[in-house]
Amino acid sequence: MSVYSLLYDQTLCIGCKACEQACQSEHDQPPHEATRLDAQSFNWVEDLGNDRFQRHFCMNCEDPTCASVCPVGAFTKHDLGPVTWDPNLCMGCRYCMMACPFQVPRYEWDSVNPRVRKCDMCIHRVSRGRPTACAEVCPTGATLFGRREDLLAEAHRRLREHPERYNGGLYGEEEVGGTAVLMLLAADPEKSHLPANLPRQAMPMLTWQVLNKLPVIIAPWATFLGGMMWLTDRKNEVARRENGKTRGLHHKGERS
Ligand code: SF4
Ligand code: SF4
Ligand code: SF4
Numbered sequence: 001m002s003v004y005s006l007l008y009d010q011t012l013c014i015g016c017k018a019c020e021q022a023c024q025s026e027h028d029q030p031p032h033e034a035t036r037l038d039a040q041s042f043n044w045v046e047d048l049g050n051d052r053f054q055r056h057f058c059m060n061c062e063d064p065t066c067a068s069v070c071p072v073g074a075f076t077k078h079d080l081g082p083v084t085w086d087p088n089l090c091m092g093c094r095y096c097m098m099a100c101p102f103q104v105p106r107y108e109w110d111s112v113n114p115r116v117r118k119c120d121m122c123i124h125r126v127s128r129g130r131p132t133a134c135a136e137v138c139p140t141g142a143t144l145f146g147r148r149e150d151l152l153a154e155a156h157r158r159l160r161e162h163p164e165r166y167n168g169g170l171y172g173e174e175e176v177g178g179t180a181v182l183m184l185l186a187a188d189p190e191k192s193h194l195p196a197n198l199p200r201q202a203m204p205m206l207t208w209q210v211l212n213k214l215p216v217i218i219a220p221w222a223t224f225l226g227g228m229m230w231l232t233d234r235k236n237e238v239a240r241r242e243n244g245k246t247r248g249l250h251h252k253g254e255r256s
Contacts, residue, residue, distance in 0.1 A: 002062060002081035002180040004126055005148035006135060007155055008055050009184040010192065011165050012142035015053035017045050019134035019143055023057075026122060026133040039108040042119040043134060046193060054192040055143070057134075058083065058104045058119035059172060059179035061202075066096035066105060068204030074116075081148070081180040082121030090116055101176050101195060101203055121180065148180065155182055168192070177202030 020034050023043040034041035043057040060083045067075035067083065074089040075096065085096075085105075096116060097105045108114040122132035130136075135145035144151060155170050168185025172178065175198040189196040 001178075002060070002148050003079060004081040004121075004145065005151045005180045005182055006121070006132060007144045007146070007151040007182045007184070009142050009144075009158070010052070010054060010168075011184065011186050012140045013045070013053045013055065014140055014142070015045055015047055015051075016139060018137045018139060019043055019055065020045055022133040022137040023119070026125075037104065037106055037118075039106045039111075039115075039117040042117065048192060052186065052192075054194070055134075055183075056193075057181070058121070059102050059175075059181045060119070060121045061176055062178040062180065063176070063202035063204055065099045065101060065176070065203035069095045069099040071095065078123065078127075080123070080126050082123040082126060083180075084120045084123055085116055085118065087115050099203070101198055103195075148182075151182055155184055158184060174200045176200075 017033065020041070020043050021031060023029075024031055024040070027042060029040045029042075032040065034044040037044050037056055043055060046054045046056060048054055060077075060081055062077070064075060064077050064083045066085075067073075067077055070090075071093065072089045072091055074086045074091075075083060076086070077083050092114065094105075094107055094116070097103075097107060105116050105118045107116055122130075122134075125132060131145035132143075135143045138144075144154070146154075152173065155173075159166055159170060166184050166186065168187045168189060168191070171183040171185050171189055171194060172181050177200070183194075185192055185194075
């Protein structure tokens with residue numbers, strides 16, 4: 001269970017996009033107005049019309065599907081809350097993109113060394129006891145950072161005291177087994193372009209239940225992935241050996 005969380009209250013969001021800018025600056029991305037999630041936009045404030053807005057970013061799931069399907073363990077769910085991704089382990093299969101129930105991970109299609117990209121819940125700040133950049137700059141308190149148990153209590157207090165404001169309820173407390181990001185919604189999730197009717201149990205559980213029933217599909221897939229990993233290892237090993245040879249020849253040349 002995450003220690004820390006973010007609580008986004010849609011009814012308090014004025015669409016100023018300060019969180020978008022703070023996220024870009026925090027992750028060395030060129031300043032721009034996001035129009036969707038992409039490799040340069042980990043946080044998108046969508047204008048839903050009628051003065052209603054919706055933030056889209058990684059939910060930093062408690063039991064993340066991206067991590068469960070990644071064949072090389074490139075994703076990590078940290079005890080503090082963030083779900084991160086390691087570029088040194090990723091082999092670019094993009095299975096995480098297909099598996100994420102919130103369709104979050106994006107790929108650097110234009111890069112020669114493409115990476116999977118997504119919100120990392122500002123782990124570099126959170127691990128130093130600081131709030132996420134988006135929560136720090138939010139001028140209305142629409143995005144709050146804090147201990148998950150405190151934010152859950154705060155969300156339920158608002159639901160109890162103002163049920164008429166939150167027809168969409170609390171999103172993220174139970175969806176796919178719970179997420180570090182919690183959202184108080186004015187209307188049903190579909191109206192905010194969020195996936196609705198998600199299972200209450202973690203998707204990794206479902207993934208395994210499905211995969212266990214599909215040995216015919218998973219066996220060739222696992223073989224394929226295993227083959228890809230072996231090829232990558234082989235490629236790196238050959239490169240290392242070739243570099244060693246080159247260096248050896250170079251040294252010999254220097255000595256002569
Ligand atoms: S929202 Fe998607 S990318 Fe983010 S932690 Fe959950 S499964 Fe992974
Ligand atoms: S938690 Fe950090 S990375 Fe995620 S949306 Fe907020 S500022 Fe961006
Ligand atoms: S900074 Fe706060 S009020 Fe402004 S768009 Fe982001 S969540 Fe909404």
